[in-house]
Amino acid sequence: MARRFTGDKLVIASHNAGKIRELAALVAPFGVRVVSASELGLIEPEETGITFADNATLKARFGAASAEAPALADDSGLVVPALHGAPGIYSARWAGPDKDFAIAMERIHRELGERDRRAYFVCALALAWPDGHCDVFEGTVHGSLVWPPRGQRGFGYDPMFVADGQQQTFGELDPELKHRISHRADAFNKLITACFA
Amino acid sequence: MARRFTGDKLVIASHNAGKIRELAALVAPFGVRVVSASELGLIEPEETGITFADNATLKARFGAASAEAPALADDSGLVVPALHGAPGIYSARWAGPDKDFAIAMERIHRELGERDRRAYFVCALALAWPDGHCDVFEGTVHGSLVWPPRGQRGFGYDPMFVADGQQQTFGELDPELKHRISHRADAFNKLITACFA
Numbered sequence: 086m087a088r089r090f091t092g093d094k095l096v097i098a099s100h101n102a103g104k105i106r107e108l109a110a111l112v113a114p115f116g117v118r119v120v121s122a123s124e125l126g127l128i129e130p131e132e133t134g135i136t137f138a139d140n141a142t143l144k145a146r147f148g149a150a151s152a153e154a155p156a157l158a159d160d161s162g163l164v165v166p167a168l169h170g171a172p173g174i175y176s177a178r179w180a181g182p183d184k185d186f187a188i189a190m191e192r193i194h195r196e197l198g199e200r201d202r203r204a205y206f207v208c209a210l211a212l213a214w215p216d217g218h219c220d221v222f223e224g225t226v227h228g229s230l231v232w233p234p235r236g237q238r239g240f241g242y243d244p245m246f247v248a249d250g251q252q253q254t255f256g257e258l259d260p261e262l263k264h265r266i267s268h269r270a271d272a273f274n275k276l277i278t279a280c281f282a
Numbered sequence: 283m284a285r286r287f288t289g290d291k292l293v294i295a296s297h298n299a300g301k302i303r304e305l306a307a308l309v310a311p312f313g314v315r316v317v318s319a320s321e322l323g324l325i326e327p328e329e330t331g332i333t334f335a336d337n338a339t340l341k342a343r344f345g346a347a348s349a350e351a352p353a354l355a356d357d358s359g360l361v362v363p364a365l366h367g368a369p370g371i372y373s374a375r376w377a378g379p380d381k382d383f384a385i386a387m388e389r390i391h392r393e394l395g396e397r398d399r400r401a402y403f404v405c406a407l408a409l410a411w412p413d414g415h416c417d418v419f420e421g422t423v424h425g426s427l428v429w430p431p432r433g434q435r436g437f438g439y440d441p442m443f444v445a446d447g448q449q450q451t452f453g454e455l456d457p458e459l460k461h462r463i464s465h466r467a468d469a470f471n472k473l474i475t476a477c478f479a
Contacts, residue, residue, distance in 0.1 A: 135368040135376060136393050169404055170367010171332040179332060196333050207366055 087220040087279035090117070090212070096156035097121045098148030098213075100129055103240070104159055111273055112157075115281045120152075127151045137161060137174055137209035138221045145213035153215050157276075161208040161268060163242045165193065165230070167200035176241065187234075190245050194232045202230045204246065206268040210276050220280065224271025239263065284417040284476035287314070287409070293353035294318045295345030295410075297326055300437070301356055308470055309354075312478045317349075324348045334358060334371055334406035335418045342410035350412050354473075358405040358465060360439045362390065362427070364397035373438065384431075387442050391429045399427045401443065403465040407473050417477065421468025436460065 095117045097105045109119040122129070130147040134140035140160035148156030162176030172179045172193065180189040205227040213219040227249050234244030236256025244256030248266055255263055264270055292314045294302045306316040319326070327344040331337035337357035345353030359373030369376045369390065377386040402424040410416040424446050431441030433453025441453030445463055452460055461467055 135372070135389060136365050139393060164366045166363065166367070168333050168367075169361045170363070170365075170370050173367050173370065175332070192332060196336060 088212075088214065088218055090115070090155065090280045092117075092155050094118045094120060094154050096125065096148045096152045096154050098127075098144045098156040098158035099123075107269070108157055108159065111277070112281065117281075120154075122148055122152075122156075125152050132160070132174070134160075134174065137207050138211070138223055140174060141209040141211035142213065142219050142221055145211035146217065146219055149213040149215050149219075150217075155212060155214050158211050158213070159208060159269070159272075160211075161206065163193075163204055163206055163246070165197070165204045167203070168193070168196055171196075180241070186241050190234055190242060193230065193242075194245070197230065204228060204230050206242075206246065208268040208272040210269075210272040212276065212280055220276075222272045222275035222279065224268045224273070224275065226266060226268045226271065285409075285411065285415055287312070287352065287477045289314075289352050291315045291317060291351050293322065293345045293349045293351050295324075295341045295353040295355035296320075304466070305354055305356065308474070309478065314478075317351075319345055319349075319353075322349050329357070329371070331357075331371065334404050335408070335420055337371060338406040338408035339410065339416050339418055342408035343414065343416055346410040346412050346416075347414075352409060352411050355408050355410070356405060356466070356469075357408075358403065360390075360401055360403055360443070362394070362401045364400070365390070365393055368393075377438070383438050387431055387439060390427065390439070391442070394427065401425060401427050403439075403443065405465040405469040407466075407469045409473065409477055417473075419469045419472035419476065421465045421470070421472065423463060423465045423468065 097108045099105050100123045105121045132140045137160040141158045144158035145156045162173055164170050164173050180186045205225050208224045211219055211221045228247050230245050231247055235254045236244050239255045244254050246255045294305045296302050297320045302318045329337045334357045338355045341355035342353045361367050361370050377383045402422050405421045408416055408418045425444050427442050428444055432451045433441050436452045441451050443452045
């Protein structure tokens with residue numbers, strides 16, 4: 086059973102400006118004051134988990150313990166079953182320190198060759214408390230990979246991903262539509278229903 | 283089209299005594315003299331690939347270029363679809379420097395919880411030449427994960443893996459039977475057929 090959110094302050098356990106903005110907007114309707122790990126000067130824990138849920142949990146727990154307040158963290162990535170799950174939890178790291186996703190996409194395309202191009206995005210959202218309690222919610226969106234990449238919107242692997250039922254890649258899709266069908270939206274909805282609604 | 287093996291010397295691009303022994307035994311019937319990367323004093327390249335095939339290829343290519351002779355390399359691991367492919371290419375690394383697979387298995391068991399316990403082992407074998415040509419053969423064995431682990435045979439995640447059609451784990455199975463149905467046998471057979479037979 087998930088623990089309902091009761092406090093008035095929530096730490097966003099992230100140093101990524103985009104993620105902080107997105108997560109803050111999500112909980113804004115519930116009158117929650119948001120403060121980020123960056124603002125608090127918290128360090129980033131090493132992501133040693135073997136799953137998205139594991140990494141989200143360790144980031145949220147670390148944030149909650151450090152800030153002595155409930156903390157929300159996100160871990161997400163692209164899973165290609167024909168590549169035995171790659172790039173998976175290493176999705177961001179494969180793009181290197183320069184976040185060069187053009188190279189990362191090229192690499193996936195090359196490795197895939199004639200294999201099955203189905204893929205899915207995963208987002209794990211973890212809400213942790215200073216006493217160690219943590220609830221995790223996992224969202225997914227299934228689709229397939231196209232080549233060449235298309236579109237300037239979104240980020241990461243978006244330009245090569247077409248969600249089931251769509252024609253456009255996540256790099257081309259209207260952001261509002263993307264945010265309604267994405268893995269992050271799926272995880273968000275589960276979190277909100279269980280802890281905030 | 284795979285290149286047929288024509289030389290008389292083959293480098294086993296590994297520093298793992300068990301793997302060297304296993305690969306040497308495989309090619310012995312074809313009158314090939316085998317020398318290991320350890321014997322040649324070659325360093326181990328960093329495994330920066332995103333797939334088993336990628337890692338096997340880079341190890342084999344590195345061995346072939348360094349030794350100026352054809353080189354054979356192996357990369358293998360356990361893939362759990364319900365964990366989005368984890369531990370995958372990080373199977374060995376998750377056991378830590380002490381190769382503590384008891385902890386790695388416990389971790390997988392804990393993360394799995396009530397999820398689907400189906401899993402498969404993958405083995406990629408790469409045969410590379412000094413001119414850069416490389417052929418890769420991938421083998422798999424499908425099954426499911428049990429808890430608690432059973433059996434003292436095998437290594438790695440073997441004690442928690444039961445292959446489809448078997449009752450015993452890879453840690454309990456007669457080694458001869460295991461070597462006939464394993465992911466490594468599957469990859470071996472493909473390599474032999476294409477390059478040595």
